[in-house]
Amino acid sequence: MNEELTLLELTDRLLQRGVVLTGEATISVAGVDLIYLGLNLILTAVETLEEKKRRSA
Amino acid sequence: MKLLVHAIARRPCAEPPAGLRGSTLEWIAAGELGIWATPLPEGTAELDRDDALDHHRIVEALADREACLPVRFATRVPDATRAAVLIVGREAELSSALVRVAGRREIAVTLVWPEAAVIPGRGHRVQGGGPGTAYLAARQHEHAADDARRKTAEDLARRLETDLAVEQADVWHVMCPSDRIALSSSILARAGEDESLKARAIEIVSGYEGVRAVVSGPWPPYSFVGAR
Numbered sequence: 001m002n003e004e005l006t007l008l009e010l011t012d013r014l015l016q017r018g019v020v021l022t023g024e025a026t027i028s029v030a031g032v033d034l035i036y037l038g039l040n041l042i043l044t045a046v047e048t049l050e051e052k053k054r055r056s057a
Numbered sequence: 058m059k060l061l062v063h064a065i066a067r068r069p070c071a072e073p074p075a076g077l078r079g080s081t082l083e084w085i086a087a088g089e090l091g092i093w094a095t096p097l098p099e100g101t102a103e104l105d106r107d108d109a110l111d112h113h114r115i116v117e118a119l120a121d122r123e124a125c126l127p128v129r130f131a132t133r134v135p136d137a138t139r140a141a142v143l144i145v146g147r148e149a150e151l152s153s154a155l156v157r158v159a160g161r162r163e164i165a166v167t168l169v170w171p172e173a174a175v176i177p178g179r180g181h182r183v184q185g186g187g188p189g190t191a192y193l194a195a196r197q198h199e200h201a202a203d204d205a206r207r208k209t210a211e212d213l214a215r216r217l218e219t220d221l222a223v224e225q226a227d228v229w230h231v232m233c234p235s236d237r238i239a240l241s242s243s244i245l246a247r248a249g250e251d252e253s254l255k256a257r258a259i260e261i262v263s264g265y266e267g268v269r270a271v272v273s274g275p276w277p278p279y280s281f282v283g284a285r
Binding site for chain 1: 062065106109110112113126127128129130131132134143151154165169241243271273280
């Protein structure tokens, strides 16, 4: 759970912060995989983890 | 061949790390500053999560060697000439940011609501009245619950700043980024104090009631690249 949160926080920074270069620069990523990791969708990840925990209990 | 940009620095370092996917990292001089980038061969598949983490590895290694400003992941430019043009005219702003973050790292503090994701009041139903009344009453409860959570998150943010005794310019908060997260904060540590700040943050937030805390980092100063 903590590791997952850390990864989400890091990915959020890589994708949403840092210097933005405008002009001829383009930002392009494989959407689904990275967006899934975005902090905004953390709920999905947390619920999945909690479900796994419940099942293994 | 396009270039994937990683960071902006004042000068190249002697032994740069490997670039993305093991390629050679390229230094592109641009006036008083320069850009670190990896040449991406034509036909390179879309960038994915592993590439994002590889970009993080590169920025971290560069920041260990020389002050640098991380560039948002997945920024591509057509070639070196056009890469250099992108920072022309921004030297003063970028140089000022470089001075500010030199030798500094950020840590992340995430405060998570402990209970299930349902916000109190969500799904609330009133007795009597028609469906329109019930709908409006439920919406009112939801808004009130959202406002209360936001207020709590703001209080936690202020408390964190006070407890850690950090300057406001060195803190970046995002309140309630999702139903489960109360607060996502970035705190810029003073040079050489990132690990001690992290230890202090862990100790402090473990005493916060009503939320569960995770402290991460230190990382390059992704959240503090603007001159403030």
